[in-house]
Amino acid sequence: MAEAARRTRPGGDRHQGRLRNGPRSKGALAWLIARPSITAxxxxxxxxxxxxxxxxxxxLDLGQSIKMLDAASA
Incomplete structure (x- = not known):
């Protein structure tokens, strides 16, 4: 399922390597922290x-990966 989702989302495979410098939970939490709509x-x-x-x-600074993550979650 995850592989299929990665293929259907824009830039899934291309940006995957940028977030591999640690556990996925670290990237996910950093993304939530970076979103202005998330308070806590x-x-x-x-x-x-x-x-x-x-x-x-x-x-963790996600840089341009934030745009990819936002697009993937839409």
Whole structure:
């Protein structure tokens, strides 16, 4: 299913590599933080390593990938 969705979304495969510098959850949270319509994304961690990933997401700069992610979520 994920492979089919990636093929039907604009730029799915092309931009995939740009977001691979960490867990997908980190990229997803960084994208939510960058959206002005999201006031407080909800995330939880049960392990210290997960907490580190959540903190790292606050420092992740998605650059031009934000446009691709916005288009993919439309």
């Amino acid at each position: 994304p909800i995330a939880s961690a049960t392990k210290f390593s997960q907490l580190e990933e959540l903190i790292a997401a606050t420092r």
